Amino acid sequence: MSTPESEADPTAVVVADAEGVVVGWTRAAQQLFGHRAPDVLGHGLGLLLAPDDARSPLRAGPEHCSGQRPEHWPEDWSGQRPEHWPEHWSGLQEIRRRDGSRLLAHVEGARLRTLDGRASWLLTVRPVAGGGRPVLESLMSRTPVGMAIWDLGLRCVWLNDAARRLRVVFPHYEVGRALTDPLPGADTRSAVEAMRRVLADGVPQVDREARWTSPDRHVERTLSTSLFRLEGVDGRPLGVHSVAIDISDSRARDRLALLRAASVRVGSTLDVWKTAQELAELAVPVLADYVTVDLADYVTVDLAEQVLPDTVPLQRLAATATSVPVFRRAGVASIHQGVPESLWPRGQAVFVPPSSPFTAVLASGRAHFEPVLDTSPGTWLDQDPERARVIRATGMHTLIIVPLAARGEVLGIAVFVRTDNREPFTRDDLLLAEELGTRAALSLDNAWRYTRERNAALALQRDLLPRNLTGGGAVDLATRYLPADVHEGVGGDWFDAIPLGGGRVALVVGDVTGHGINAAATMGRLRTAVRTLAYVGLPPDELLAHLDALVVRLAEEDADAGGLPPDLTGATCLYAVYDPATRRCAMAAAGHPPPAIVTPDGAVTFPRPPTGTPIGLGLGDFRPLDLELRPGSLIALYTDGLIETREADIEAGIDRLAAALTAAVTAAPGLDDFCTSVISAMTGDRPPEDDIALLVARTRG
Structure with a gap:
């Protein structure tokens, strides 16, 4: 059962005095941070920050004040102590919970005046994108795309594993480090100018190609970087999201083209069925003639029942002797006319054996990678003779199944198969398929939640x-x-x-x-x-x-x-x-x-x-x-x-x-x-x- 958004993403309210000492603590703050009021009252705000984010503006209080002005702060912040903060401010900040886990959060501060005339601060803290760091890392940890989030002072507040691997040529990929920090061999002036321009006018900068070299000149990478402004619900800028792809070789360029196409073509509407079909068609080269990545010859997108609420419940369908209805086919594409590989057309229930890799991916949320598809006796295909027959008849020989997961919930699976292309899938193909699945899952989740809320509102309005x-x-x-x-x-x-x-x-x-x-x-x-x-x-x-x-x-x-x-x-x-x-x-x-x-x-x-x-x-x-x-x-x-x-x-x-x-x-x-x-x-x-x-x-x- 999914957690309601109001419970999963509480808006915590914290009050700090002029010295940065916590003097007010709400129940939502306890729910978000995990600390009870006696644990934090009287302590500095630094207790709530990730340990490697030592230069945050929030790390204030007697035990943390250095009296120095960090380079990465906005120009109108004249010092580190709270009394120097502007009347109202907001930004992105990585926070630390009591159990040691971290969350990327949007923090907003407003100055309060007490009866005795002293200044204090009302801080509201809300996780970004309904889950902060755990959700971002679970979705992005294996993607080949380097992603980072920078606050208004161009300070890195979050990055994924792919971005960390690029530190060899771009050492500013480090939480707490500002892009304006001078580092040996790193000239970031053009990057700083580009980010400030995005913050100022909100116009994304896409595919900024640049060559970066390690300080010892032994490693060189060509990166394609795109910058997007992050905004709050009130339209005010919160920071910059950077996406970097290593295009040092031609195949990386082809993969970049496919991911660009995915950004434009998958999720073009708030329709679950159309989004699923867009993902299937994107990965098949005959239909996706705008890219040269030969990812798959046959792709299906099968969704769980809750994502398609207007269909007949799967539990009402009778199971066969060996298979049960688990998914409903929402998208399918093939290089062959008539899609002979598919046992079920779009809209039909998909039956799979309980011991198949399809159900395993749905249950675990982890991809299934089978470079050489094992069709020998004694495998799960013994329980699914009809699928085994189609596999042999069409020449399926390599298989990838990726989960379509968003907000901690698996919405379905995407299946990638090669038939005419005799090359087996590689680990790079797996990473690319997972990245496509991640992007499609976010679009599917948006469409599903929109449809569900709209249907509920319509039903309520009809009743009223x-x-x-x-x-x-x-x-x-x-x-x-x-x-x-x-x-x-x-x-x-x-x-x-x-x-x-x-x-x-x-x-x-x-x-x-x-x-x-x-x-x-x-x-x-x-x-x-x-x-x-x-x-x-x-x-x-x-x-x-x-x-x-x-x-x-x-x-x-x-x-x-x-x-x-x-x-x-x-x-x-x-x-x-x-x-x-x-x-x-x-x-x-x-x-x-x-x-x-x-x-x-x-x-x-x-x-x-x-x-x-x-x-x-x-x-x-x-x-x-x-x-x-x-x-x-x-x-x-x-x-x-x-x-x-x-x-x-x-x-x-x-x-x-x-x-x-x-x-x-x-x-x-x-x-x-x-x-x-x-x-x-x-x-x-x-x-x-x-x-x-x-x-x-x-x-x-």
């Missing part, structure tokens, strides 16, 4: 949206809801119709800022609050004012429980009440687009109530608008996803909507057909860029 709306005797109703088909996923759009006393009906449409499960959950809370306030009988402007105050109060109460500032979630809303006895419609808006009114003769208007601020800001000053509607008039309430696109603003969208409403009145007299016609005219064949909610009501006399 009303199913059987009624307009009573006041109006006839029709609705439409379209989720956005974009990376951010489902949002918090909603609509509602609430029968009120005296035959009246309230019509509501709203849009919560943001996307995902949180937005859908907030939408459900707001819809419930609106219904509760509507039953009290408040007029539209007073209802929105009470809703605004309620949302702010709930946010403040949540903040009090955690001791953090309130997280104010904004939303727009339009609330209207129609009274069929007087044919009056009163409405008020909180930052929401105006409704559309279509008269029985087809005239379209957009009455604009005084627009107040969005819900949740606590600044609401809402005013109503009162209209008289003819019997048979249409009231169309909608969210901005219907009218706003990247190419056009809201006003242009309102003009398009007016034309669509006019055309729909003539073409589709029924309300359901009317909604379908309007949505089709506004979106065309493309998926919507944002969620769309549409509520149409036809007034009765």
